[in-house]
Amino acid sequence: MAIEDRLYGEDQDVSAPTPRFAEPRLIAIVGPYGSGKSTLVEAILARTDAAREAEATPGKAPTMSVAARFVPATFMRDRYVFVDCPGSVEFRCEADGVLAAADLAVVVCEADPRKLPALQIILKDLEERGIPRVLFLNKIDRLEARVRETLETLQSASRTPLVLRQIPIWRDGIATGFIDLALERAFIYREHAASRVMSIPDEARAREVEARFEMLERVADYDDALMEELLSDIEPPRDRVFDDLAREMREGLICPVFLGAAQRGNGVFRLLKALRHESPGVAETRTRLGLGSDQKTVVQVMKTLHSSHIGKLSLARVLSGGVTETQPLQTCDGRAVKPAGLYDLVGEEAVKRGPAGPGEVVALAKLDGVATGTTLGSRGGRVFSLVDLAVPPPVLAFAVAPAERKDEVKLTAALGKLAEEDHGLSVEADAVTGETRLCGQGEIHLRTALERLAVKFGLAVSQRPPRVPYRETIRSSARAHGRHKKQSGGHGQFGDVTLEFTPLPRGEGFRFASRIAGGVVPKAFIPAIEAGVRDSLGEGPLGFPVTDLAVTLVDGAAHAVDSSEQAFRAAAHLAMREGLVAAGPLLLEPMLAMTLHCPSEATARINAVLAARRGQITGFEPRAGWPGWDCITALMPEAEIRDLIVEIRSATAGVGDFRVKFDHLAPLEGRLAEEVVDRRRRDAA
Structure with missing residues (x-):
């Protein structure tokens, strides 16, 4: 490709003699929250012939993105679809489906060390998917450190070498333009317009030579012929340098880095020119996907x-x-x-x-x-799945219910559609508490979903934290007698049972047995007695389902005429009510096994958060394959975990996450147990 063609369009109309690709290319715009993705998309649209619902407003920062936005545009007769993907970790699922079919990703970042973990998450995902990518270092007008130092900082987030394609031209500490290291041309920024070509300033010549050689060295790591030329002080042809840069980027060997300030429109035109000449098309994406x-x-x-x-x-x-x-x-x-x-x-x-x-x-x-x-x-051929979009484990849940009972069916349908639109959401029906739970990736994620229920589906919904599925058991053995006797003319009702209560080891559930001898209770009535016992397990003296106990029928009495299944079932209820109190009720709370991932610099803060919530840390190690990250394992009471993600995200600049699974039931006593029981009784009143 001739150098003149790569320069074509600077200071000219953005039309070209012929398009480079017949098919449109799909470019995903990704990056950490607040780095300027949406602003860059608007700046791109201002420099293209874009079909969109509203004209771009140069310099105006869009509001936070919560959904992937698809925008078709034409640049120099090449067609594109730019997809503005949300940056918050809570809405990462929006990008999953897009990246499965993207030709290239533009990763927008800034020189903010606090956002490095978020950048690392994005780059690692792209690396594992094998998606070609370029980095757009945004907000160059606010850069305080040297670009080389910034690049070294950013490199810690990328396993792939970051290759600087441009260096800034400084005047009085302000970036007024840049030097394209591949073109060996200088450009002066013009706000919301294409940059103006100029000669490389004398004072920047030495920096340009050094930076260009470093770029070529990086490229030569994957090109033996270029390495020989560099060692022999032979200047490689520019066209071949461009070809190498494009090939290595497409193969995922390097990640080129471009500079700019999207809010001013600086560096956007050169980024578009690079995309035009170097990004792969759908044919190469087909090859990459096999x-x-x-x-x-x-x-x-x-x-x-x-x-x-x-x-x-x-x-x-x-x-x-x-x-x-x-x-x-x-x-x-x-x-x-x-x-x-x-x-x-x-x-x-x-x-x-x-x-x-x-x-x-x-x-x-x-x-x-x-x-x-x-x-x-x-139809008729073999179709292979190109991507596995597994539902990520939820980190927060709301119990939801319609404001009006008549809307229950409508709410169920609407929640199903929400989860279908956003695979980061899931809907669960809790069999113990009877609640419908909307589960998601964070507080903003769930509140956005509730807003969509109101606006899109016209549903008023109440929401609250989910109830914790507490259980209760017994502390000691006991024996209780229950007699149901009623005479009201004709056949009466009579059932008499004596039950023995024994605590079981944690996790054993419930057992029923009979030691009746001599037929004092006919065998035909024993199943009814067991049914009465099981009915009573639904709510014990503390107000919660009862578990981990054995109940044995040890004695009883029957009447030849008045005894019935119903009577013995009622007698069992009476014995259970008395026996569970006599055996000493004990509240049990669910404990969850947690695996938590966080940047190493936040580990101490996370440990303090877990300890303050009665967490028991059981393990700690570096996160495999994630330099600068730790993996913490812990046991956490479910009652303490329901809004934990809010603190975790606050302590980790928005990137910490965890997954949990039920581990065991543990006794809860003292003031905390009293508060749980009192709250249960108030709710039942």
Whole structure:
């Protein structure tokens, strides 16, 4: 590619003689929260011919992104779909489906050490997926440290070498432009306009030579011929340097670093030029995903939406072949599906469209049973799943209920649609507490979901922290007698039982046995007695389900006429009520086994948080494969974990996470137990 073509467009109209790719490219814009992703997208749109719902406002910072935003645009006759992915760890799932079909990711970051762990999470995900990526070092106008020092800091977050493609031109401590190390050209920033080409300033020449040599050294690590030229002091041709840079980036060997200030529009045009010449297209993405070169239809579903007018829409990218409105498709398990229509999304409006070809993003209507992350293919062929979008473990839950009882069915349907649109959400029905729980990735994540319930589905919902499924057991052995006797004319009711209560080891549950001898209680009534005992386990003296005890029928009496199953069942209830009190009720709380991940610098703070919540730390070690991170294991009472993530995120600059599973029931006594029982009695009153 001629150097003149790479310069084409500077200070000129953003049109080009011919497009480089016939198919549109999908570029994911990712990065830590607050680094300026949405601002960069708006700056990109201001420099392109973009089809979007509103004109870009240069310099205006958009509000926090909570959903992936797809924006088609044309730059120098090449078509793109830019996807603005949320930066908060709570909304990371929004990017999962997008990255499964992306050609390249632009990682937006800034020189803020506090955001390094968040940057590391993003880069590690891209590295593991094998997605080509470039880094856009934003807010260069606010940079205080030298770029080289900043790059060294950022390198700690990346396993792939970061290769500086530009260095700033400084004037009075302010970045007024940059030198492109591959082009060996200097550019002066112009606010919200293409930079102006200029000669490299004399005072910057030495820095440029040194920085360019370092860039070439990095590239030569994967090019023996280039390494020989450098060792022989032979200047490599510029075109070959560009080719090497593009190839190594596409193969994931290096991550190029570009500079800019998105809020001012600085560096955006050169970033677009690099994307035009160096980013892969859908053909290379097919190869990376192992699809081969055949033209059978393969479609990857990136996001699920529910439209009030159309119904379910599956936003998908056509990786090969094409899709028409009448074309049957199939899932990986061979199930046949057919879209009810093809649409383009313009803002939030779905617009009918014709067939979609390779590289295009299209909304497929009413594909029942097709979830985000699903791979679809031609009917009759074999379809292989390209990505596994596992539901991440929830870290926070709200118990939700409709404001009006008549909306219960409507709420169930709406929650199902929410979870279908966002696989970071899940809905659980707790069998012990009877609650419906909306589970997610953090407080803002769940509150955003509740807002969508109100706005999109017109549902007023009450929410509160979930109840803790406490249990109770007995402290000691006891014996109790229960007699149910009633005479009201005709046949009466008579049942008499004596039960023996014995505590069981923790986790043993419940056992029932009979030691009746001599037929004092006919065998036919013993199942009714057991049923009465089990009925009473639902709520003990403290108000909670009873567990870990053995109940034995040791004596009783029957009447030849008046005894019945109902009478013995009632007698068992009476004996249970007396015996559970006599055996000394003991409150049990659920303990959860926790695995927590956090940056090493936050470990001491996390330990203090866990200790303050009655946590028992059981292990600590460096997190495997994550330099600078620790893995903490602990036992935590479920009562202390329900809003724990708020403190964890606060102590870790928003990146800490954990997963839990039930471990055992532990006794709870003293003031805390009294408070739990009092609260239960108030709720029941």
